[in-house]
Amino acid sequence: MLDSVLLALFLPCLGMTAVFVVYMCLLWYATTHHPDPHLPAKPVSDAGLSPSQLQKLPSITGKDLLMGSECAVCLDDIATDQPARLVPGCNHAFHVECADTWLSKHPLCPLCRAKLDPTLFSSSENPC
Ligand SMILES: [Zn+2]
Numbered sequence: 001m002l003d004s005v006l007l008a009l010f011l012p013c014l015g016m017t018a019v020f021v022v023y024m025c026l027l028w029y030a031t032t033h034h035p036d037p038h039l040p041a042k043p044v045s046d047a048g049l050s051p052s053q054l055q056k057l058p059s060i061t062g063k064d065l066l067m068g069s070e071c072a073v074c075l076d077d078i079a080t081d082q083p084a085r086l087v088p089g090c091n092h093a094f095h096v097e098c099a100d101t102w103l104s105k106h107p108l109c110p111l112c113r114a115k116l117d118p119t120l121f122s123s124s125e126n127p128c
């Protein structure tokens with residue numbers, strides 16, 4: 001008699017537990033198996049600058065800097081005797097090696113994200 005009462009109480013509990021376990025398994029599976037993780041990286045279609053294009057960028061030294069002497073790529077100061085590269089248009093300057101490394105991958109200013117105009121490289125001489 002007591003056994004049947006216990007069984008009557010125990011079976012629904014067992015059923016609930018089983019449902020709960022299955023539910024947790026499904027939840028775990030859903031959270032750990034993302035079929036298509038959304039990639040935040042935006043597709044970059046623009047290639048960087050070629051070495052010949054990099055050579056056409058204005059070369060200056062640290063003492064020629066008019067605004068700020070901090071290189072935004074390595075966050076270090078550009079010394080007065082250090083060679084630097086000027087980004088045409090926005091006139092931001094960076095160490096030659098920093099600018100070349102960045103610009104060979106991204107055709108834009110590492111500081112203000114201004115896009116480098118391809119026409120800048122068609123004429124090597126600046127009229128001014
Ligand atoms: Zn630098």
Ligand SMILES: [Zn+2]
Pocket residue numbers: 087090091092109110111112113114
């Ligand atoms: Zn800039």
